[in-house]
Amino acid sequence: MNVSRKKTKGITESVESDSLQLLLEFRHRVRACCEEARKVNGKPKIVYLWLCVTERGIGHGGPSGANGSGASTLALHEWLTIVDEAASMGADWLVLTLLTELGRHPDVFRIAEWAQKTHGMTIGFHLGVPTLTDAETRQLERFDRQKTRIMVRREDLDKMRHLQDLGFTIWTANPQEEGGKPDCQGPARMIYVNAKGELYTCGLVDGHPDYRMGHALERPLRAVVADPSVPHYVDESIHTVSPACDGCPSLVANFFRDNL
Ligand code: SF4
Numbered sequence: 001m002n003v004s005r006k007k008t009k010g011i012t013e014s015v016e017s018d019s020l021q022l023l024l025e026f027r028h029r030v031r032a033c034c035e036e037a038r039k040v041n042g043k044p045k046i047v048y049l050w051l052c053v054t055e056r057g058i059g060h061g062g063p064s065g066a067n068g069s070g071a072s073t074l075a076l077h078e079w080l081t082i083v084d085e086a087a088s089m090g091a092d093w094l095v096l097t098l099l100t101e102l103g104r105h106p107d108v109f110r111i112a113e114w115a116q117k118t119h120g121m122t123i124g125f126h127l128g129v130p131t132l133t134d135a136e137t138r139q140l141e142r143f144d145r146q147k148t149r150i151m152v153r154r155e156d157l158d159k160m161r162h163l164q165d166l167g168f169t170i171w172t173a174n175p176q177e178e179g180g181k182p183d184c185q186g187p188a189r190m191i192y193v194n195a196k197g198e199l200y201t202c203g204l205v206d207g208h209p210d211y212r213m214g215h216a217l218e219r220p221l222r223a224v225v226a227d228p229s230v231p232h233y234v235d236e237s238i239h240t241v242s243p244a245c246d247g248c249p250s251l252v253a254n255f256f257r258d259n260l
Contacts, residue, residue, distance in 0.1 A: 045089055045090045045189070045225075046086060046089040046090045046091045046189055046190065046191055046225065047090060047091060047092065047093060047189040047190065047249075048091060048093045048094075048095060048189060048190040048191070048249035048250060048253075049082070049083065049086040049087075049091045049093065049094045049095070049115075049121075049190075049191050049193075050094075050095045050097065050190055050191065050192045050193070050202075050203065050247075050248065050249055051079075051094070051095070051096050051097070051111070051193050052096075052097045052099065052192075052193070052194045052195045052203070052206070053096060053097065053098045053099065053100060053105060053108055053195060054099045054100055054195040055099065055100040055104065056195065057073065057104075057105045057107075057195070058074065058079065058105065058107065058108070058195055058197070074197045074216065074217065076107050076110060076111070078216070078217065079107065079111045080110075080111065080114050082193065082216050082221065083111060083114055083115045083118075083119065083121075084118075084119075085220060085221045085222065086191055086221060087115070087118075087119040087121065088222075089191075089221065089222055089225065091121065091191065092119070092120065092121050092122065093121060093122050093123075093124065093249050093253075094111075094112065094115040094116075094121045094122070094123050094124070095123075095124035095126055095151075095247055095248075095249045095252075096108055096111070096112060096123070096124065096125055096126065097126040097128065097203070097246070097247045098125065098126060098127055098128050098129065099128040099129075099195070100128070100129060101129050101131075101133075101136070102125065102127060102129070102132060102136045102139075102140075103133060103135055103136040103139065109139050109142075112125070112143065113142070113143070116143060116144060116147055116148075120147070121147070122147040122148070122149065123143060123147065123148050123149070124148075124149045124150075124151055124171075124247065124249060124252070125140070125148070125149070125150050125151065126151040126152075126173050126246065126247030127150065127151065127152050127156075127160075127173075128246075130152040130153070130156035130159050130160070131159065132163075137162070137163070137166075140163070140166075140168070141166065145166075145167040145168055145169070148168060148169070149168075149169050149170075149171050149256075150163055150168050150169070150170050150171070151170075151171045151172070151173040151246075151247050151252065152170070152172075152173055153172070153173050153174050153246065154172045154173075154174055154175075157170060157172065171252055171255075171256055172252075172255070173246045173247045173252065174243070174245070174246045175251065175252060175255035175256075176241050176245075176251065176255070177241065178240075178241045178242055178243070179240060179241060180240065180241055181239060181240065181241070182204075182239065182240070182241045182245055182248075182251055183251070183254050183255075184245070184248060184250045184251040184254060185250040185251075185253065185254060186202075186233065186234075186250060187201045187202035187232065187233065187234060187250065188232060188233070189250065190202060190248075190249060190250050191221055191225065192206070193216050194206045194207075196215075197215055197216045197217060198212060198213075198214070198215050198216070199212070199213035199214050199215065199216060199221075199224055200212055200213060201213065201231050201232060201233065201234055202234060202248065202250065203244050203245060203246075203247075203248050204234060204238070204239075204242060204244045204245055204248075205234055205238070205244075206244060210231065211231045211234070212231075213227075213230040213231065214230065
């Protein structure tokens, strides 16, 4: 099923902004359709959706901002549609890299909740700010522990012990030393969307014009992924582990295979 942006917009406009209740009533129907589309020739194609959140939020500076006619922000229903599209292509992981406090933008929780409850996706909260308020911890407790991972840099792992006591699995966001060739699965199985809603080959090359694949609102993700004219690989000359690889699902998954 093609979950169109127009349909999703219509759904989300009919509910209060602080509630996903009505949206969740559609979850079984949407999920059933996505399960059908999840495999290509019997094998998963896209596995990971990786979104980046900054202090300003997610989705600032969309297509209208890019051409100078004023910045735009992706609305919640547009992010949910991106999740739907990625799920229909096989993605069963959503990683949210937060370069700001976890609770600063409540839509982060709504997007994650939609991904987990509608599509059964495993959620990775990659905390660039490795401290949590009580309110943020309570928000996390709404998520299925079996399908939630908390990621922080190695030096911050001790700050997350209380989440471990609550049953969460904590992963190292930077499992590999910087400077070497990444032991990652590469970007081919991943869709990366930065804080402006721009698509890049992966987090390592975020902001690098040679690796920009477009904007999430320009055309369906499926068309972008299938387009041979946009970059799908990172050149060997710059394929080196850096902090920009932190939280990369394609990297982290290779180090935590035992409890994926
Ligand atoms: S961000 Fe780094 S680890 Fe992830 S796919 Fe790109 S090069 Fe590999």
